[in-house]
Amino acid sequence: MYELSDDQVEYILNNIEKRGVTTEDVRDNILDHVCCIIENEFTVGKDFYKAYEDTIARFYTKELSEIERETENLLTFKYYYAMKRTLKITGLISVILIVLGAIFKVMHWPGAGVMYVSGFAIFCLLFIPLNIVLQYRDDKKKTDKLVMILGLLLVIAGTFGLLFKVMHWPGASFLFFGSLGLFGLVFIPLYFFTRYRNPDTRFNAIIHSTFMMVAASILFALIDLRPTYPVKQSVESLNEYQEANILRIKASNTLLSSELDNAKDLKEASAKIDGRITDIRTNLISKSNAQHNTNKRSSSLKDTRNPDDVRVIVEYFQVSKDEFSYSALENEIDQYNTIIGQLKDSISLRAIDISNLQMKNTVISVVLLELIDIQLQIAMNENSYLSVLRGLQEH
Amino acid sequence: MYICHMYSSELIKGTLKTIVLNLLKNNKKMYGYEICQKVKSMTDDKIQITEGALYPTLHALEKQGDVITEKVYIGKRVRKYYTLTDQGKNTMTERVNELSDFMKTMKFLLDLDTSVQNV
Numbered sequence: 001m002y003e004l005s006d007d008q009v010e011y012i013l014n015n016i017e018k019r020g021v022t023t024e025d026v027r028d029n030i031l032d033h034v035c036c037i038i039e040n041e042f043t044v045g046k047d048f049y050k051a052y053e054d055t056i057a058r059f060y061t062k063e064l065s066e067i068e069r070e071t072e073n074l075l076t077f078k079y080y081y082a083m084k085r086t087l088k089i090t091g092l093i094s095v096i097l098i099v100l101g102a103i104f105k106v107m108h109w110p111g112a113g114v115m116y117v118s119g120f121a122i123f124c125l126l127f128i129p130l131n132i133v134l135q136y137r138d139d140k141k142k143t144d145k146l147v148m149i150l151g152l153l154l155v156i157a158g159t160f161g162l163l164f165k166v167m168h169w170p171g172a173s174f175l176f177f178g179s180l181g182l183f184g185l186v187f188i189p190l191y192f193f194t195r196y197r198n199p200d201t202r203f204n205a206i207i208h209s210t211f212m213m214v215a216a217s218i219l220f221a222l223i224d225l226r227p228t229y230p231v232k233q234s235v236e237s238l239n240e241y242q243e244a245n246i247l248r249i250k251a252s253n254t255l256l257s258s259e260l261d262n263a264k265d266l267k268e269a270s271a272k273i274d275g276r277i278t279d280i281r282t283n284l285i286s287k288s289n290a291q292h293n294t295n296k297r298s299s300s301l302k303d304t305r306n307p308d309d310v311r312v313i314v315e316y317f318q319v320s321k322d323e324f325s326y327s328a329l330e331n332e333i334d335q336y337n338t339i340i341g342q343l344k345d346s347i348s349l350r351a352i353d354i355s356n357l358q359m360k361n362t363v364i365s366v367v368l369l370e371l372i373d374i375q376l377q378i379a380m381n382e383n384s385y386l387s388v389l390r391g392l393q394e395h
Numbered sequence: 396m397y398i399c400h401m402y403s404s405e406l407i408k409g410t411l412k413t414i415v416l417n418l419l420k421n422n423k424k425m426y427g428y429e430i431c432q433k434v435k436s437m438t439d440d441k442i443q444i445t446e447g448a449l450y451p452t453l454h455a456l457e458k459q460g461d462v463i464t465e466k467v468y469i470g471k472r473v474r475k476y477y478t479l480t481d482q483g484k485n486t487m488t489e490r491v492n493e494l495s496d497f498m499k500t501m502k503f504l505l506d507l508d509t510s511v512q513n514v
Contacts, residue, residue: 009471028466028473029427029450035472036428059446070451075458 002039008048009035015052020065030059030067080137087130094123105166108314108361113167120163124156147190154183168311170292177220184216232307235365239301242372249379256386260393263386269339270382276323276332277371277378283324288312288364307365317367318360326359333374340381348384352377402442411444411452413494416487419462419479426474427453453477461486 013031021027034055042051060066097119104112135148161176163169188209195205257267281299289295291312292305301307318326337351357370418430425433431444456462461483465476479487501507 006471013471025454025475026450029453029475030446031472032426032469032474033428033431033446033450040428061447067447067450070447071454074451074455 002042002044002046002051004035004039004048012052015056016064019056019063021068023068023071026068026071030064034059080134083130083134087127087134090122090126090130094119094127097122116163116166120159124159128152128156128159143194147187147194151183151187151191154179154187158183168309180216180220184213184220188212188216235307235369236302239369239372242369242376243300246372246376246379249376249383253379253382253386256383256390260386260389263382263389265339266343266382266385269336270378273332273336274375274378277329277375280324280329281368281371284312284317284364284367287316301365301368304364304368307363309364310362312364313359313367314361329371330354336378343385348388349381350377407442408448410494411448412456413487413490414442414444415449415452415456416461416479416483416490419477420484420487424465424476424478426476430477456483459486 009031012034013027016027016030016034021030034052037055037058038048038051041055056064097115101112101115101119104110104115129152132149132152135152136145157175157179161172161174161179164172165176191212192205192209195201195208253267253270257263278299282297285299285301285304286295286297288309288311289303289305291309316325321327333352333354340349340351343349352374354370354374359367359370414434415430418433419425427446427449431446431449434442434444453462457464457477460480462477463480465478467474467476
């Protein structure tokens with residue numbers, strides 16, 4: 001019986017490694033097996049290297065690393081079905097969560113954010129990576145694999161962009177338009193040309209590329225629904241007109257009331273609600289600007305960093321109960337309406353009604369414009385009341 | 396590269412797991428070389444398991460939890476002994492039953508045993 005020395009065992013181990021077997025377990029198995037064969041099947045005196053070469057040749061047809069590849073294949077094949085099953089389940093769960101999240105979001109029910117974020121997370125972090133792995137196994141050609149992986153990575157980035165956009169998180173536009181641009185301008189042409197060359201995939205290449213191009217263009221057109229620049233400008237100048245009008249009416253009111261002393265109640269009530277509304281505006285703008293890392297305090301729409309901010313309205317203004325919230329505004333208006341109701345002058349005074357105004361679930365610029373409108377209405381009430389009083393006095 | 400000599404490799408490829416699991420049932424604890432030798436001697440050299448097929452199968456069985464391994468150091472080398480787990484015993488029974496059923500069906504299908512035809 002052959003005895004192997006430590007050096008010879010070492011030599012075999014190194015040789016196995018050199019032949020491309022990298023997994024420790026596989027290496028150990030081959031090593032022991034080779035040693036057993038040499039020890040049991042060769043007679044003492046035979047050249048060790050010759051014996052080793054003869055033995056190792058029994059392990060493969062072309063090269064030794066076949067064993068390792070075969071092992072990997074068997075192992076991944078086992079996961080293949082588990083992965084396909086996971087793919088189906090995660091696909092279904094993310095679709096349900098995203099659809100429910102969308103419905104909840106539109107209805108402004110609580111929980112929309114949680115569903116959206118978890119749905120998108122499952123979609124991006126499980127469903128698409130699994131797709132990448134399976135695609136990698138299924139695609140035969142290396143370029144096809146790389147192109148598909150690029151596409152799926154762009155889908156992940158784009159989906160995150162969409163999620164950021166919906167959740168009003170920063171960086172959304174960069175992520176979304178960046179990946180959408182790359183998808184349309186790099187991935188789709190690559191996909192088309194790599195698959196068009198192959199007659200087997202030519203027809204699918206045309207159909208899929210067309211679908212993807214149309215979908216990408218529609219997404220691109222749909223997502224950017226912000227007002228165009230001229231609209232934004234006219235909204236701002238409208239706001240400035242209103243502010244100027246309020247100032248002029250207030251100046252006229254000061255003149256009128258200096259001649260009349262029996263309008264004290266209305267004057268006080270007007271000043272109180274006017275001050276409160278200005279405070280609400282300032283508070284909304286500074287809260288919204290704080291989300292965008294700006295600390296500017298102002299009551300003017302043009303100083304709002306993001307006039308399309310919905311978050312400050314949905315998450316703060318319409319739900320809070322503090323002194324600058326929607327409910328505080330309603331209270332203030334009720335008090336004001338009670339006071340002008342007591343004045344019993346139905347010709348010049350008009351109660352303020354905000355029930356038909358869109359002050360919830362909307363962008364901050366709309367709320368700011370409406371608040372200014374209410375202030376204008378208050379100033380007008382005072383002005384016409386004072387004018388009527390003055391007219392009566394002159395008669 | 397699979398099992399060859401008397402039988403074609405396609406024929407025996409699907410039964411290698413069953414063979415290995417069944418051997419482990421009878422012999423408790425075995426290592427790779429031992430499994431090859433045992434099959435060889437039991438079948439009078441008709442079935443020779445090649446190393447290229449055996450080790451991938453053993454790794455797959457280990458990963459699936461059908462066998463567990465135990466490492467024994469012999470000088471500089473490591474020998475892995477394979478033992479059947481409880482799950483492996485179930486898999487073995489299933490596999491053996493499936494194979495014997497398959498063989499019956501094949502007999503019937505290939506018209507090898509007329510007595511089975513009337514069953």
